[in-house]
Amino acid sequence: MxxxxxxxxxxxxxxxxxxxxxxxxxxxxxxxxxxxxxxxxxxxxxxxxxxxxxxxxxxxxxxxxxxxxxxxxxxxxxxxxxxxxxxxxxxxxxxxxxxxxxxxxxxxxxxxxxxxxxxxxxxxxxxxxxxxxxxxxxxxxxxxxxxxxxxxxxxxxxxxxxxxxPLPEAKTKKKSTRTKAATKAVEQKPEFPEEFVLTALEQSVDDTGWANLSVFGSYLIKLQPDFDSRLYGYKKLSDLVKDKKALFEIEERQLSGSDRKTLYLRAKT
Structure with a gap:
């Protein structure tokens, strides 16, 4: 199969x-x-x-x-x-x-x-x-x-x-403390794995030196199944790429035979 x-x-x-x-x-x-x-x-x-x-x-x-x-x-x-x-x-x-x-x-x-x-x-x-x-x-x-x-x-x-x-007041207070602690832990973003991401990008590029965003995203997951742009504060991978201007050069291209566009990127030299 x-x-x-x-x-x-x-x-x-x-x-x-x-x-x-x-x-x-x-x-x-x-x-x-x-x-x-x-x-x-x-x-x-x-x-x-x-x-x-x-x-x-x-x-x-x-x-x-x-x-x-x-x-x-x-x-x-x-x-x-x-x-x-x-x-x-x-x-x-x-x-x-x-x-x-x-x-x-x-x-x-x-x-x-x-x-x-x-x-x-x-x-x-x-x-x-x-x-x-x-x-x-x-x-x-x-x-x-x-x-x-x-x-x-x-x-x-x-x-x-x-x-x-509803919980008794004492339990509510304890629960509120635990909730705040859990929320704080979730909000703490891990360090962005710059070296890993750039290595994955290098492996994703085509003969022109550019990588399609979808291909790049698939390669990231293959290398590291738990990679998720949301861990670093970005809803989508495209948002992460667009925000990391110091790392990536991006280009929007028209899809052949379609009015849609797709994102391509490469590492900044």
Whole structure:
């Protein structure tokens, strides 16, 4: 099976990729589910949405409130013994069952757990697209096993709360402190990887020395699956490129037979 292109949908006539969305409730936050599903929709249609966890446990209370709203099928997994994670096993078994139906073009794995690295690699071996979603604490092994990895901190709105119910004053104060700390952590932008980006650009240029923005973006993701312009404060890669005037020389070109334009860039000498 040929591997589908890892691109977000831009044109309505493009074929819609069929995606299976599998959520590890033990290692994902309900607060980002709306933004997360919107992000997934950029790549294809979530034809299957399942979440795995022990929904009798207090820790899963936030998930129970959103499952019906977003039509996510819960798969109950009791903790049979302390220190063992039944959720991981159930998710992996289901993923393999879905794989062998041959009905899907890709999988979205929502977790920050490196235990799913092997699953991501196995799905890729079958030529399927693998999108990973997790927090910045997610180990490199799982991030790099995905075609594309998105940090959920990017998707988390500072105004989003995991609970809409009123809390006692003391708890509200503590929650407010935690929310501010989390927001501050999200707002802290990492150092821009200038050397990496310029190296990727060098590998993306054509015979004329220019690189198409789309080709450049694809190459960045191939080299570093968790690269995302939003980490550095830019909504789109084109915004980043246009703002880094000291690094890039850009040029807009008319597409042949179309009224649309596309962006080309090269490193400034």
């Amino acid at each position: 040929a591997s589908p292109r890892l691109v977000a949908k831009n044109e309505p006539e493009e074929p819609t990729l069929r995606l299976a969305v599998l959520i590890d409730a033990d290692n994902a936050r309900a607060a980002v589910i709306e933004s997360l599903l919107a992000e997934i929709a950029r790549f294809g249609e979530a034809t299957v949405k399942r979440i795995y966890g022990d929904f009798t446990a207090p820790a899963s209370a936030s998930w129970k409130k959103v499952l019906q709203k977003y039509a996510i099928k819960p798969v109950q997994q009791f903790a049979y013994t302390t220190g063992k994670n039944a959720t991981d096993s159930a998710l992996i078994i289901d993923a393999m069952d879905l794989l062998y139906t041959r009905k899907f073009d890709g999988f979205c794995l929502i977790t920050s757990d490196s235990d799913f690295t092997g699953l991501a690699m196995r799905l890729r071996e079958e030529g399927l697209m693998v999108l990973g979603f997790g927090e910045k604490k997610t180990p490199d092994a799982f991030r790099n096993a995905c075609h594309k990895f998105v940090f959920t901190e990017i998707l988390r709105s500072s105004s989003t709360s995991e609970s809409t119910e």
